Amino acid sequence: xxxxxxxxxxxxxxxxxxxxxxxxxxxxxxxxxxxxxxxxxxxxxxxxxxxxxxxxxxxxxxxxxxxxxxxxxxxxxxxxxxxxxxxxxxxxxxxxxxxxxxxxxxxxxxx
Amino acid sequence: xxxxxxxxxxxxxxxxxxxxxxxxxxxxxxxxxxxxxxxxxxxxxxxxxxxxxxxxxxxxxxxxxxxxxxxxxxxxxxxxxxxxxxxxxxxxxxxxxxxxxxxxxxxxxxxxxxx
Numbered sequence: 001x002x003x004x005x006x007x008x009x010x011x012x013x014x015x016x017x018x019x020x021x022x023x024x025x026x027x028x029x030x031x032x033x034x035x036x037x038x039x040x041x042x043x044x045x046x047x048x049x050x051x052x053x054x055x056x057x058x059x060x061x062x063x064x065x066x067x068x069x070x071x072x073x074x075x076x077x078x079x080x081x082x083x084x085x086x087x088x089x090x091x092x093x094x095x096x097x098x099x100x101x102x103x104x105x106x107x108x109x110x111x
Numbered sequence: 112x113x114x115x116x117x118x119x120x121x122x123x124x125x126x127x128x129x130x131x132x133x134x135x136x137x138x139x140x141x142x143x144x145x146x147x148x149x150x151x152x153x154x155x156x157x158x159x160x161x162x163x164x165x166x167x168x169x170x171x172x173x174x175x176x177x178x179x180x181x182x183x184x185x186x187x188x189x190x191x192x193x194x195x196x197x198x199x200x201x202x203x204x205x206x207x208x209x210x211x212x213x214x215x216x217x218x219x220x221x222x223x224x225x226x
Binding site: 002004042043044045046087095096097098099100101102103104 | 115142144146152153154155156159166167169170202204206208213214215217218219220
């Protein structure tokens with residue numbers, strides 16, 4: 001079983017739609033949680049960190065449920081420029097800075 | 112400020128040859144990481160340097176891979192001899208601190224194809 005699992009995708013949505021990405025992690029020692037965005041043939045870039053209390057950045061909302069070992073990302077009013085692959089990433093206690101990636105979910109926003 | 116840079120951007124070699132990838136981290140970042148994504152799989156950790164020391168090399172696939180960071184600045188990752196399964200995109204990342212909470216900044220990657 002993969003340590004971080006995401007919806008397989010791809011998601012194809014019209015502009016303005018709301019889209020939700022789900023992610024589960026298997027290691028209860030996971031300590032830090034992130035969503036990265038990766039454009040085609042580019043490097044991953046940090047979109048947002050995910051906190052237990054949930055956090056919002058404009059149209060993006062991230063939630064963490066430690067009991068269920070579940071992370072989510074909600075994008076409201078999606079734009080064409082949101083088209084990318086969204087990577088769920090965790091970091092485990094006692095493993096330093098090593099990041100553990102999910103396989104990613106591809107999003108395509110259509111006009 | 113310059114970001115993480117990697118060289119070359121692409122490399123095509125034959126099985127059995129040697130390839131050396133280079134990463135220049137953001138200036139002042141003591142922590143340098145190598146990751147790899149093979150086709151159809153998730154990005155996977157290879158190793159972590161703190162300055163010139165290997166902090167964690169648990170992700171290195173086998174002894175055909177050798178990473179160095181002499182002087183604690185740029186890093187090289189050598190694959191010798193290369194095998195077909197080594198094809199993929201090799202990313203380097205750097206961060207100021209090495210804790211769970213320090214953002215890692217990724218380079219554009221080196222796309223390696225082994226024929």
